[in-house]
Amino acid sequence: MNTKNWLIGVVGVALYLTANATGAQGRRMEGDLDVIPVRDDIYLMVMEPAGNVAVLIGEDGALMVDDQFAPMTERLLSAIDELSDRPLRYVLNTHWHGDHTGSNVNLGRMGYTLVAHDNVRSRMSSVQYHMLFRTGTRPHPPEALPVITYGDRMSFHLNGERIDVIHLPVAHTDGDSAVYFREADVLHTGDAFINRGYPLIDVASGGTIKGQIEATNRMLELIGDNTIIIPGHGPLADKRRMTEIRDMLVTARQKVVGLIDQGLDVRAIKAADPLAELNPVWEEGFIKSRAFVNIIYQSETGDWSVPTEDEIKRWDE
Numbered sequence: 001m002n003t004k005n006w007l008i009g010v011v012g013v014a015l016y017l018t019a020n021a022t023g024a025q026g027r028r029m030e031g032d033l034d035v036i037p038v039r040d041d042i043y044l045m046v047m048e049p050a051g052n053v054a055v056l057i058g059e060d061g062a063l064m065v066d067d068q069f070a071p072m073t074e075r076l077l078s079a080i081d082e083l084s085d086r087p088l089r090y091v092l093n094t095h096w097h098g099d100h101t102g103s104n105v106n107l108g109r110m111g112y113t114l115v116a117h118d119n120v121r122s123r124m125s126s127v128q129y130h131m132l133f134r135t136g137t138r139p140h141p142p143e144a145l146p147v148i149t150y151g152d153r154m155s156f157h158l159n160g161e162r163i164d165v166i167h168l169p170v171a172h173t174d175g176d177s178a179v180y181f182r183e184a185d186v187l188h189t190g191d192a193f194i195n196r197g198y199p200l201i202d203v204a205s206g207g208t209i210k211g212q213i214e215a216t217n218r219m220l221e222l223i224g225d226n227t228i229i230i231p232g233h234g235p236l237a238d239k240r241r242m243t244e245i246r247d248m249l250v251t252a253r254q255k256v257v258g259l260i261d262q263g264l265d266v267r268a269i270k271a272a273d274p275l276a277e278l279n280p281v282w283e284e285g286f287i288k289s290r291a292f293v294n295i296i297y298q299s300e301t302g303d304w305s306v307p308t309e310d311e312i313k314r315w316d317e
Contacts, residue, residue: 033075035083036236039228040184041159044236045079047072051100054188054230055080056181058159061089065179065188065230067103076103090115090156092165093146094177094190094232096123096205098137101144108143116146117167119175123205129306131204131298132291136307166222168192171215172199172232174206178219187223188230192216193242195234197285198252198292201299204306208299209253216246248282256296266297 036044038054045053050068053076062080067073080088093101093116101116101124108114124140156163161183168176172191179188191199192215201207220242223229229237255274264272275282275289283289298304 033072033079035079038184038230038236039186042181042184042186043083044230045076047075049099049233050102051094051097051191051232052188052230052234054179054186055083056159056161056163057084057086058161059086060158061086063090063092063156063158063163064088065092066094066100066190067091067107069099069102070106071102073103073106088112089158092116092177092179093120094179094188094192095173095175096120096128097173097191097202100190100232101140104146105141105144108145108147113148114144114146115148115150115165117175117177118149118151119173119206121146121149123173123175129204130202131304131306132200132295166218168211168215168218170206170208170211171201172207172212173202176215178215178222180222184228185224185226186228186230187219189219189232191232193219193229193231193237193245194285195229195231195237195241195245197282198287198289199249200287201295203295203298203304209249209296210299213246213249213253216242216249220246248278252278252292253296253300256293257300260297260300266294266303269293269297 032047034046036046038044041057043055045055047068050072051066053068054065056063062084067076077088090113091107093114104114124145126139127136129136150165152167154165161181164180164182166178168178176190176192178190178192192212199212201209201212220239223239225239227239229242231237252275256269259269259272259274270290270293275293279289
């Protein structure tokens, strides 16, 4: 694999476009930014296929959750300027994938404070590999790295809001954060919850189907019937919708694990089509049934491997 096949900073759901940052993908990375009021002083900023951005504005300044791709930096900042005369103060990354951290390098160079879980900084500081796409990312420059990190949980007190940031271990990755705006009753989930078909779980980054279920249950315990949920991707959701997706995850895992327990290998499990009953409703997004079966199998069995750093370096040769 040569240099052009590196997907620099774009690993997450956005990988479905291609491994080359040219043509249609490049244009989509510079697409229209829709700004949608959520509740109180919280806004959703959407540019498909990038991760959903939440912004809290107020007299204390703005806090932004995730920051899409690097070409979107100026549009994000301009949108904040249109909403408020107070500056951006903090940028919080829900996990390390490039469709949620792509603007970090620009924002870091501009002096904004980047915040994330410890594992986000660790993964952004080293070579990473995405198994589903056989695609790697190099270490990010120092300016792109979070300068404030946390272990289990932390809180911001800003604009009359208490914002709780909660680590969700081994869900979509090993560095996922849920961000709960308590007074507004708004939850940003990052990719620990995706409101669009089967989820992409990054096994090479520590994600597991079991952890994704546990993370969803933890978020369901946190929220109420009136909570507005900002998913990592997809439209706004509520507790009922999150429960539906949790139930799908539980059923999918049970069906695949049942065949693993019978001694079937991944090829035989795919041939058995264990998610056939779920597919009419849930095979609507990028991740199709066979890919999701593979993700579940890998996360349950540990039957996977990634290239060594030396092997990855030879991709450029």
